[in-house]
Amino acid sequence: MNKTINMIVAGPRGKMGREALALIERTEHFRLVGCIDRKNDGMNLRDLEGMPAFDAPIFTDATEAFDQVNADVLIELTNPHAGYHHAKQALIHHVRPVVGTSGFSTDQLQELEELSASNATGIVIAPNFAIGAILMMRFAKEAAKYFPDVEIIEKHHDNKLDAPSGTAVKTAQLIQEVREKHKQGHPDEIETIEGARGADVDGMKIHSMRLPGFIAQQEVVFGMSGQTLTINHNSADRASFMSGVEFAVNEVMNREDFVYGLENLME
Numbered sequence: 001m002n003k004t005i006n007m008i009v010a011g012p013r014g015k016m017g018r019e020a021l022a023l024i025e026r027t028e029h030f031r032l033v034g035c036i037d038r039k040n041d042g043m044n045l046r047d048l049e050g051m052p053a054f055d056a057p058i059f060t061d062a063t064e065a066f067d068q069v070n071a072d073v074l075i076e077l078t079n080p081h082a083g084y085h086h087a088k089q090a091l092i093h094h095v096r097p098v099v100g101t102s103g104f105s106t107d108q109l110q111e112l113e114e115l116s117a118s119n120a121t122g123i124v125i126a127p128n129f130a131i132g133a134i135l136m137m138r139f140a141k142e143a144a145k146y147f148p149d150v151e152i153i154e155k156h157h158d159n160k161l162d163a164p165s166g167t168a169v170k171t172a173q174l175i176q177e178v179r180e181k182h183k184q185g186h187p188d189e190i191e192t193i194e195g196a197r198g199a200d201v202d203g204m205k206i207h208s209m210r211l212p213g214f215i216a217q218q219e220v221v222f223g224m225s226g227q228t229l230t231i232n233h234n235s236a237d238r239a240s241f242m243s244g245v246e247f248a249v250n251e252v253m254n255r256e257d258f259v260y261g262l263e264n265l266m267e
């Protein structure tokens, strides 16, 4: 039988937070011991209308939450500003963060890596918890060895704060490992409307769409003379992320290091 893992969820009222609560509810060895929320300080989750009936105290102050509740893991699903603070406090308190929140800066990631090392506490940050998206990135890196001209089109719901998405950035970074820098398109091309060609990473382009109706979708489109290749992944439901969250929570319990990207746990 698996050992019980006690966890705090940050952002329990959010769309991802609610899916995480449902995951905890259906997973025998997962136990919710507290929540970090933007409001409802001092209340209990079971007293909030429309929330699952967990007996879990709510804190607005992350330090207080980690001081008062004995947790093994923080599941962080808020926004980049709050998420960075929560993950930092968790590491200081030797609670292992599993972070789905995307949009951290390079400096923030570096600081979390240093804190993980100095506190010998594992952390998993995954810009995308969907297993299919991890495979999409892996296949894109493979294709880029043969197709150096590539554009990434990511499509998300219109409540998303960061652009491009963490997944698009991660895909571009993986492609950078195998692709020589070069300008794509016509050498003399001009944008008659600013931004028409998208964001530029070493000459490859990233386009971000934000529309109601999407959850998370990404196409990586490769082109060469006479042929194109499209790798497409679609998360049609936020439940698509939860098998990855479950996997990361179980894995982080065995780690004392910083892991960025679910693929680094899968290999």
Ligand code: NAP
Residues within 6 Å of the ligand: 010, 011, 012, 013, 014, 015, 016, 017, 036, 037, 038, 039, 077, 078, 079, 080, 082, 099, 100, 101, 102, 126, 127, 128, 129, 130, 159, 160, 241
């Ligand atoms: P959401 O529905 O807006 O939920 C965010 C929640 O965080 C809200 O309940 C919000 O409360 C709360 N919050 C804001 N500031 C807070 C603070 N200081 N302390 C505690 N809670 C706070 O967003 P979502 O769709 O669930 O997404 C959450 C995060 O996960 C985003 O960064 C998103 O990009 C990311 N995401 C990751 C994956 C992945 O696979 N890694 C997949 C989907 C989404 P209020 O509503 O009261 O402000």
